[in-house]
Amino acid sequence: xxxxxxxxxxxxxxxxxxxxxxxxxxxxxxxxxxxxxxxxxxxxxxxxxxxxxxxxxxxxxxxxxxxxxxxxxxxxxxxxxxxxxxxxxxxxxxxxxxxxxxxxxxxxxxxxxxxxxxxxxxxxxxxxxxxxxxxxxxxxxxxxxxxxxxxxxxxxxxxxxxxxxxxxxxxxxxxx
Numbered sequence: 001x002x003x004x005x006x007x008x009x010x011x012x013x014x015x016x017x018x019x020x021x022x023x024x025x026x027x028x029x030x031x032x033x034x035x036x037x038x039x040x041x042x043x044x045x046x047x048x049x050x051x052x053x054x055x056x057x058x059x060x061x062x063x064x065x066x067x068x069x070x071x072x073x074x075x076x077x078x079x080x081x082x083x084x085x086x087x088x089x090x091x092x093x094x095x096x097x098x099x100x101x102x103x104x105x106x107x108x109x110x111x112x113x114x115x116x117x118x119x120x121x122x123x124x125x126x127x128x129x130x131x132x133x134x135x136x137x138x139x140x141x142x143x144x145x146x147x148x149x150x151x152x153x154x155x156x157x158x159x160x161x162x163x164x165x166x167x168x169x170x171x172x173x174x175x176x
Contacts, residue, residue, distance in 0.1 A: 036133045097131070108125050
């Protein structure tokens with residue numbers, strides 16, 4: 001993950017990507033991916049028409065390829081260059097999220113402890129809420145202290161679906 005950019009992504013750099021969970025909308029350039037919005041994401045904003053440029057930027061093309069492999073059960077770790085826009089605290093949280101292994105979950109408190117701020121569970125939740133590259137920065141892997149599913153930009157059914165997908169991929173790999 002690179003340092004956060006201070007420049008918003010121009011509207012003509014938005015690219016739709018069809019996946020088994022619906023249309024994702026990605027933005028980035030040849031250097032890094034900056035946004036990935038989920039279907040139903042309340043923070044997605046008013047996406048206008050997709051880009052009319054001929055070729056997708058390399059970060060978007062790589063993310064699309066890796067997302068297809070993720071949903072096919074062939075990929076458990078993304079390596080797309082990332083440049084999410086956020087505060088230093090949010091950046092620290094998002095970096096910690098990328099370290100949660102595929103198919104595993106962590107509580108907000110565990111993430112807070114991981115970043116050295118054990119009393120910052122609520123702030124971790126707010127940073128999750130502002131994650132601009134959902135799925136690749138796996139905020140769906142963060143759960144309540146009691147193991148319950150809590151808020152997710154794409155909705156709790158999508159969060160459960162992503163977690164179930166990851167558990168199924170791991171179970172399939174272990175069995176055969």
